[in-house]
Amino acid sequence: MGTKLILEIDNDIIVRAKKYASKKNVSLSLIIENYLDSLTYLKDKDLEVSPFVKSITNGESIPEDYDVKKERKDFTSYLEKKHQ
Secondary structure, eight states: OOOOOOOOHHHHHHHHHHHHHHHHHHHHHHHHHHHHHHHHHHTTOOOOOOHHHHHHHHOOOOOTTTOHHHHHHHHHHHHHHHHH
């Protein structure tokens, strides 16, 4: 279960971000979560950045067959193995 986080962000940025999220057909919360996740784990050189995170940083479209739930499961498995 997620934890609620309150952020103070310029209204113009929020409006643009919501439009972007809508075009990508994802929630703004998911975009922010994945971005923060990538920032905190990119120090590991053997960790590959997901197509979703790449798409939000370079503006490319997310592949239609991209499965966010599978990606999360794979990433969770990776972290569990890494921290055993």
